[in-house]
Amino acid sequence: MTTDITTKGAAPGATAPGETVLDARGVTMRFGGLTAVRNVDLQVNSGEIVGLIGPNGAGKTTFFNCLTGLYIPTEGEVRYKGTVLPSQSFKVTAAGVARTFQNIRLFANMTVLENVLVGRHTRTKEGLWSALLRGPGFKKAEKASEDRAMELLEFIGLAAKRDHLARNLPYGEQRKLEIARALASEPGLLLLDEPTAGMNPQETRATEELVFAIRDMGIAVLVIEHDMRFIFNLCDRVAVLVQGEKLVEGDSATVQGDERVIAAYLGEPFEDAPGQEEIAEVEAAEAQAEAAPRKENDR
């Protein structure tokens, strides 16, 4: 996977320095008897990359869903640049909050470029159906939109694949395309739900660079990831969710050194937890994967 990341000037949705971009207060989400998210406060300021970590089932994706209008929180309030966010997801996107999904949600039978153009529908007069149906005159009217979509594809390194069907892209490139589609709505805040899941170490490092470049364009980022190296390299601040509650929040060193965080991840063995032998096998495989390309370069 090649990435040609050139930092652009400020993105159209860029936030002013010193601004509180996201202000979530007392967010609670209950499903019947289960409280998936309990009384969570989280702020993201302009220029920041904030991480959200926690064991499986901690409520991270549910929290994202509460921020983006997919769920209406049982309690609490979510503000974007001081204004309470609407409770429908397309209005949240229009307000300036874009996201990617843990399970990739691309239009598999549309091209790379078309997927990004769909992401622009909140920023164009023509709207979603016009983008999908591509009626007469659409191309001409959407020239500016297409230029911007191509700019974004260049930014993430997929311009050469503009006419490929999304479903034919390797997995790592599908994840990048989702990011380009999210950027197409010109957000001031980007939420990434496990952007490196399924990626190899090289792709993960390229994604790190991509997120830094997005931040440098003036877009604040909130990112969920299980890859701790990725999170601690990238984030200015990290919040830890455990069983729906925010356990700790701080810079990387603070979070890494907090015994409660270590206990939350390692303390209590869970059902089907991998044994030492399986952990060693996975680590050996990872080490091998990291070593392989270096050998190639040495030749």
Ligand SMILES: Nc1ncnc2c1ncn2[C@@H]1O[C@H](COP(=O)(O)OP(=O)(O)OP(=O)(O)O)[C@@H](O)[C@H]1O
């Ligand atoms: N729509 C729903 N209805 C009922 N329960 C739900 C719903 N969505 C999530 N949950 C539950 O809420 C809890 C939190 O799930 P969530 O997907 O937010 O966790 P997560 O932290 O994103 O986990 P992972 O790291 O595995 O992605 C889980 O117990 C899950 O089963």
Ligand SMILES: [Mg+2]
């Ligand atoms: Mg999740």
